[in-house]
Amino acid sequence: MDGIHDLGGRHGFGKIDVNEPEIQFHAxxxxRVRSIVNTITQAPDWxxxxxxxxxxxxxxxxxLTRPYFDQWVQAYSAMLINSGWATVEELASGKATTAVDGLPAPMSAEKARSHVLKERCFDAPxxxxxTFSTADEVRTVTSVSNGHTRLPMYAxxxxxxxxxHHGAHVFPDAMALNEKKHIHLYTVEFSLAALWPEAEKTADTVTLDLWESYLEPA
Amino acid sequence: MTEHDSDHIAHIHDDLHSHLPDEPALRAKALESLLVEKGMIDSAAVDAWVDAYSEDIGPRNGGRIVARSWTNPDFKARLLENASEAIKELELEQGHLMARENTEDTHHLIVCTLCSCYPMGLLGMAPTWYKMAAYRSRAVRDPRGVLEEFGVEVSESTRVRVWDSTAELRYLVLPQRPAGTDGWDEERLASLVTRNSMIGTHRDLSDRVASAN
Incomplete structure (x- = not known):
């Protein structure tokens, strides 16, 4: 989808806060939010x-304006409502008026501790x-899912x-619709000049990690 | 059952926009209270992660990897070949890790234009600027301008390579070892390595050597 999140190459967002204090959390x-998301009981189709x-x-x-972790609260709130696990009133008040049946016990502290810094893998045989090999010239497709996709507009x-080539990884466009399939994943390098009209002839490049269905032979 | 419908989610967001308290901390508190009441989280498990973030997770993990790569060429070779396997020697884990080595000829810069993908297990929380529009929009279009804003000078003859983290691969920049550090042990070397140098928004670590002496 061509959403607001797809920011690569857009103009007008001003300066970067290069003097931001170097701390893990700013409040x-x-x-709490980061940790809630690590331990929340997930619906099987999330x-x-x-x-x-x-x-x-x-x-x-x-x-564009609300803080980053506040957006996580909002995204999870939307997921809970959409799956019928909470209402907007409950999320506004913090008080449960409905129950979710058949939930397993929530993740224990012991289990949470055992998950800290464990790697997650997304590939499978x-x-x-x-279809493609290293050094192949490719062209990205122009048409993608109206839902979730990881082929940004600029590319x-x-x-x-x-x-x-990285083997086959979970394909996000389908996984976001709860269809799990693995598709070959490649790293593709683009010259800056191939991406941007104003870029002068330069050796500078941008690389993206792209699934095979995003690519065609050049 | 979840209805995986984009329009429906957008409508819910509009509802949330109108009904949730404005203050982020209050929204978070309401969410946590609700999830506890519904039996979807255990506060002790949340506490365990909060403690882990303050004690075990942060850029010093990445710094240990960089320092080892400076002192042990065989480790560096393994790291560049299969970083996720190599870092297990340091009792660290990060799935699908790709190490990118800065040299005189090449400077690497990491971004996630679509969200906020970042090697969290090795660098901790991404800085806020990494997640905000200014950096995400410009890093792929005017990387030299972005580097200049961070005070990083990259000569014309040095190639800039930007890595947009569009999949689950996670990128870690290996900055160059600064001069004047011969004979330093790994721990001392690791103390030189800045978070930004592992993202690529800091290049020359020699300014850190004087202060470490």
């Missing part, structure tokens, strides 16, 4: 991709052979070169 609630999509769909004004319909 206590941020650490995924990281569905969460990302629910954040992308935040009202554009809120997306597949029967299909990769659609552009020519680049495959520089790496």
């Amino acid at each position: 206590p609630y941020e650490a 995924s990281i991709d569905w969460f990302r999509h629910c954040r992308e769909l935040i009202n554009p004004t809120d997306y 597949v029967d299909t052979q990769p 659609r319909g552009k020519s680049g070169k495959v520089i790496d």
